[in-house]
Amino acid sequence: MSAKIKGYGAGAARLLADVLWPPRCALCRTAVDAAHTLCGECFGTLHFIAAPQCRCCGLPFSHAPAGELLCGECAATPPPYDCARAALLYDDASRPLVTRLKYGDQPQLALLLARWMRLAGHAALEGAEAIVPVPLHWRRMLARRYNQSLMLARELGTLSGLPVRPEWLVRRKATTPQVGLSRAQRRRNVAAAFAVPQSSLPLVKGKRLVLVDDVMTSGATLQACTRVLRRAGAAEIRVLTLARRAQVD
Ligand SMILES: [Zn+2]
Numbered sequence: 126m127s128a129k130i131k132g133y134g135a136g137a138a139r140l141l142a143d144v145l146w147p148p149r150c151a152l153c154r155t156a157v158d159a160a161h162t163l164c165g166e167c168f169g170t171l172h173f174i175a176a177p178q179c180r181c182c183g184l185p186f187s188h189a190p191a192g193e194l195l196c197g198e199c200a201a202t203p204p205p206y207d208c209a210r211a212a213l214l215y216d217d218a219s220r221p222l223v224t225r226l227k228y229g230d231q232p233q234l235a236l237l238l239a240r241w242m243r244l245a246g247h248a249a250l251e252g253a254e255a256i257v258p259v260p261l262h263w264r265r266m267l268a269r270r271y272n273q274s275l276m277l278a279r280e281l282g283t284l285s286g287l288p289v290r291p292e293w294l295v296r297r298k299a300t301t302p303q304v305g306l307s308r309a310q311r312r313r314n315v316a317a318a319f320a321v322p323q324s325s326l327p328l329v330k331g332k333r334l335v336l337v338d339d340v341m342t343s344g345a346t347l348q349a350c351t352r353v354l355r356r357a358g359a360a361e362i363r364v365l366t367l368a369r370r371a372q373v374d
């Protein structure tokens with residue numbers, strides 16, 4: 126079948142689908158004009174992150190600080206990644222989007238969310254050489270099929286033209302329980318949960334990478350992944366998530 130006929134077929138199928146199943150808001154399911162979008166009311170509840178923000182971790186400021194745009198946390202303890210950006214604040218409004226993405230009941234949702242991430246992460250994607258999703262925890266992998274980070278990474282890859290390399294960072298199975306460990310031990314323990322496979326080491330070396338996840342909460346997972354990629358020789362690690370907490374723990 127030629128590309129032209131194939132394209133026509135897809136368009137006709139979409140038209141038919143729109144008649145049979147009119148597009149609905151990804152959150153409240155009311156009818157909307159275009160597929161894979163939100164209604165005006167739901168969209169209005171979301172808190173998109175915009176400048177002014179910390180130039181390192183992307184934390185939004187209510188007022189632009191005088192001088193350097195660096196939050197107190199990054200000034201005191203610089204995070205291991207080069208920068209972090211997120212499209213949304215992680216709050217009551219954005220939480221249902223993250224949950225739906227996790228359970229994969231709306232596979233098309235990832236495209237909508239990746240579009241927002243691309244806008245928010247413009248600087249992080251600029252000049253990057255590959256996108257690496259945070260690997261799914263093996264226990265969760267057993268419980269469900271969807272890796273939300275990989276879904277977002279794939280859509281971002283299509284939108285940005287960057288290759289997506291889930292094979293560059295993997296989750297190891299055995300992790301010691303965190304209970305009773307010091308902060309430093311906990312950090313080492315989390316880092317030990319991730320690895321760059323031997324076969325990927327030469328490919329990771331010297332690369333500018335965009336590390337993708339759905340949410341940044343404490344930042345511990347993203348920091349651990351960053352350290353592992355850095356140890357493998359990555360030149361730059363920029364973090365891009367759909368949402369992030371308004372405050373860093
Ligand atoms: Zn809605």
Ligand SMILES: [Zn+2]
Pocket residue numbers: 179180181182183184195196197198199200
């Ligand atoms: Zn910061």
